[in-house]
Amino acid sequence: MNDSDPELPEEETGPTAAELEAAGQNALFGDPVPAPAPAPASVATPAPAPAPVAASNQPYRVLARKYRPQTFSELIGQEAMVRTLANAIARDRLAHAFLMTGVRGVGKTSTARLIAKALNCVGPDGQGGPTIDPCGVCEPCTAIAEGRHIDVIEMDAASNTGVDDVREIIEQVRYAAVSARYKIYIIDEVHMLSRNAFNALLKTLEEPPPHVKFLFATTEVDKLPVTVLSRTQRFDLRRIPAPMLAEHFAKVCALEGVEAEGEALSIIANAAEGSVRDGLSILDQAIAHADLDGEGKVAASRVRDMLGLADKSAQRRLLGHLLEGDASALLAAVDEQYALGVEPLALMRALMDLVHRITLAQVSGTEPEAPAEEERAALADFAARLGAGELHRLWQLLLKGHDEVRTGPDPLVSLQMALLRILHAAQMPDPGKLAKRLEEIAAGGFTAPVTAPSAEGSAPAPAAPASAAPARDWAALVEAVDASGQLRVAQMMRDRVRVIELGPEKLVYEQADSFTDDPAPDIREALFKLTGKRWQMERGSGAAQPSLREAAEAEAAAEEARIRSDPLVAAAFTAFPEAELLGTEGNVARASRPPWN
Numbered sequence: 001m002n003d004s005d006p007e008l009p010e011e012e013t014g015p016t017a018a019e020l021e022a023a024g025q026n027a028l029f030g031d032p033v034p035a036p037a038p039a040p041a042s043v044a045t046p047a048p049a050p051a052p053v054a055a056s057n058q059p060y061r062v063l064a065r066k067y068r069p070q071t072f073s074e075l076i077g078q079e080a081m082v083r084t085l086a087n088a089i090a091r092d093r094l095a096h097a098f099l100m101t102g103v104r105g106v107g108k109t110s111t112a113r114l115i116a117k118a119l120n121c122v123g124p125d126g127q128g129g130p131t132i133d134p135c136g137v138c139e140p141c142t143a144i145a146e147g148r149h150i151d152v153i154e155m156d157a158a159s160n161t162g163v164d165d166v167r168e169i170i171e172q173v174r175y176a177a178v179s180a181r182y183k184i185y186i187i188d189e190v191h192m193l194s195r196n197a198f199n200a201l202l203k204t205l206e207e208p209p210p211h212v213k214f215l216f217a218t219t220e221v222d223k224l225p226v227t228v229l230s231r232t233q234r235f236d237l238r239r240i241p242a243p244m245l246a247e248h249f250a251k252v253c254a255l256e257g258v259e260a261e262g263e264a265l266s267i268i269a270n271a272a273e274g275s276v277r278d279g280l281s282i283l284d285q286a287i288a289h290a291d292l293d294g295e296g297k298v299a300a301s302r303v304r305d306m307l308g309l310a311d312k313s314a315q316r317r318l319l320g321h322l323l324e325g326d327a328s329a330l331l332a333a334v335d336e337q338y339a340l341g342v343e344p345l346a347l348m349r350a351l352m353d354l355v356h357r358i359t360l361a362q363v364s365g366t367e368p369e370a371p372a373e374e375e376r377a378a379l380a381d382f383a384a385r386l387g388a389g390e391l392h393r394l395w396q397l398l399l400k401g402h403d404e405v406r407t408g409p410d411p412l413v414s415l416q417m418a419l420l421r422i423l424h425a426a427q428m429p430d431p432g433k434l435a436k437r438l439e440e441i442a443a444g445g446f447t448a449p450v451t452a453p454s455a456e457g458s459a460p461a462p463a464a465p466a467s468a469a470p471a472r473d474w475a476a477l478v479e480a481v482d483a484s485g486q487l488r489v490a491q492m493m494r495d496r497v498r499v500i501e502l503g504p505e506k507l508v509y510e511q512a513d514s515f516t517d518d519p520a521p522d523i524r525e526a527l528f529k530l531t532g533k534r535w536q537m538e539r540g541s542g543a544a545q546p547s548l549r550e551a552a553e554a555e556a557a558a559e560e561a562r563i564r565s566d567p568l569v570a571a572a573f574t575a576f577p578e579a580e581l582l583g584t585e586g587n588v589a590r591a592s593r594p595p596w597n
Helices: 017-022 079-090 108-120 139-145 163-172 195-206 242-256 262-272 276-293 300-307 312-324 327-339 344-364 373-385 388-407 411-426 431-443 469-483 487-496 520-531 548-564 567-575 585-592
Strands: 097-101 152-156 183-188 212-218 233-236 497-503 506-511 536-539
Touching (some): 079 108, 108 212, 163 195, 242 262, 312 344, 312 373, 312 411, 327 344, 327 411, 388 411, 469 497, 469 548, 487 520, 487 548, 520 536
Parallel strands (some): 097 212
16 A cells, blocks of 8 residues: 555554553463553552452361271271282282172271272372272372262162163173273162162173272172172171270361360260261261350260260169169159150160170179279179179060060150069069078978868868779770760760779769769760670769879879978978969869879
């Protein structure tokens, strides 16, 4: 364009390079450039506002997630499993499928993730191999810890129960791992898979590709098919002992900067029932409860209130009232604990725990297990005062009461009635001591008159003759009539007939005193049906055998007299005048049977 050309109107364009440079950007690449020089001091500029404190965008993580073990050394209470895995990795004898079983919160899923780390760890330099101590800093370790590794697939069998879900796994295992050493499938709550899903997985589970590992976790191993169990290497994760849990919780409190009483941590550990996750959840709640209190300290009293547990001293007082037989004080103590929020079932379980610890201390001869010196002294006193039989009987009564409180329509009423029953049972003499006392009485030469009881107003049974042969023949004849199905006549022959003479097709008899109607026609007809011959029936008088019933009653009376003449039995009747002799009724009831059988 020459100078003579008319000047064209300027087009509206973006900012010039100078303007961009003045704005602090490079006109070509948009890179930042040094900021312009500050204004002279004479020019007043507003003071910069203080930078606000950056608020954390991370939500609070509960202790159970925050302190999930990241290495095998942090996994508590499972030393046997860790040793087995370490040896397997060191010897390159890794199974293709692992099964972790155990109760909730003992580390099944955490163990599965640790195994995935151990198998895929490459070390900080990227050159490492499988190890029982994964580094935790390499890409596979960090990705697995954050749950984003593409080759470690976690699935919940509770929501993926069908054959289609398993079919997807079967299709995917054909392909090698994308970036890891092994492609690992972690299936939680594997017992929730359907039977058809298990069957579809069996072949792949038995012979998977070398780059695939299966890690199963379940709380109900008995629901898994035997065909699955036989294809996996099983690890039974144990419950964590309460002392180990309390020690672990103390370390967590130290890391959290929270002060906690040792007794409070023991209560939480016992309430966790061997589960680390449950215990950490309770500890989380206890810390929040302590913060609300304003002291910031996890105290045992606060933990008891939070869990609805009875105070230890209140438990001991309740047991004392129970053993002393003080019903009014017992009911008052129960009402007091119920008003404080202690559940009846928790109170019953607390008493059972006391009896259990007292029994263990008595059997072992060691100091009772308790966090406080005062409680140990009290339990030792109970162990010294109570006998083994009393403790076992008390345990059985408490166990029965526990079931009644758990299933009863009104737990408080069930607790009161169960404890009152235990209170009255505790006042009864110990059977072992009673037997020893009876032996002492008998050894002292105690004698008591013995009289055989007889029915009031009844005539004494006639004495049996010297020869019992006719009686045995008559008893056999009556049994034959009974066996032929003529039950009514057989009973009549037992009760009414006193045999004087018994011969071939001949019976001379005397009727028992308490009967009036003549049984001869019925007996003659029954004997004809039995033998096919006509019998001669005569009523006579003279030396008659007692009826079969009278003979059995006489034998029962003689047996009772013999029992009562025993020194131990006589001593027992002296100690308990209103006692009854049981066991001879069966002999009386057998009066319809011949005594010679």
